[in-house]
Amino acid sequence: MMEVCRVFSVAIVCVCLAAVTSAASKNNRVRVGDFASACKANDPELNECVRQAIITAIPKMAKGIRDLGLIPFDPLKVPQVVIDQRGNGPVGLKLTFVNSEHVGVSGLAPHSVKVVPERMYFEINSTLPKYRIIGDYEVEGRILLLPLIGNGPSDFTMNNIQLNWIFFGKPEVRNNKTYCKLTDCKIRMRIGSGSMRLDNLFNGDKRLGDNMNRIMNENFSEVIREVLPALEDTFSQLYLKLIAPIFAATRYEDIFPGIDMSKVSAGSYDV
Secondary structure, three states: OOOOOOOOEEEOOOOOOHHHHOOOOOOOOOOHHHOOOOOOOOOOOHHHHHHHHHHHHHHHHHHOEHHHOEOOOOOEEEEEEEEEEOOOOOEEEEEEEEEEEEEOHHHOEEEEEEEEHHHOEEEEEEEEEEEEEEEEEEEEEEEOOEEEEEEEEEEEEEEEEEEEEEEEEEEEEEOOEEEEEEEEEEEEEEEEEEEEEEOOEHHHOHHHHHHHHHHHHHOHHHHHHHHHHHHHHHHHHHHHHHHHHHHHOOEHHHHOOOOOHHHOOOOOOOO
């Protein structure tokens, strides 16, 4: 129905996640055993060990670990997210979510993992039954070539999501101990279905607002195809900020006991 628009400019404005000032900034040392099991670097079933460790860690981390200064991430509260996509395609808008809650990531189910400890490379393939973004919004632009303007409460739900996560980092030595400084995260998604609700569109004109919400939901697949690169970029930045402090506060030798630190180097996508 539509040509995918390639002009995406995405900004995360003031993503003041408390995790960034969590255990790492307090100089607390995170103990792997507090939320998961360590996996020996030479374990022939290393990938499966890490997968099981992630399964164990998710519900604990979702609630937060107060003693370690780790914030809850389900729901994850995000002060402001701006998706600015104002090109010449069928979707051209600036959409801002304010004080939004991201709900559902605790349902993440990892089904395969690839870990290269010596390259600080971590790849996770997973499924997520449902993910919701709930909060106030402001929008101006067009969608499916129709004008769009409004502000108020919103609810954006995605179902049956296939997620590929790639994290990698570089060694960082502090006090003669080596830590992993995560430098990048890329998330790729396939979304099965979903729905959107933007209240108070067109200055509260209920007829126009209801009609626009109906059009967006009837054409959800086309709409999400247009904004998917922006969503992937947004989520990549959000979860890099969330996960990085955990690695920054955990000695790498504690994550992968027995690893030869002389062989550890920075990761990249060519692993």
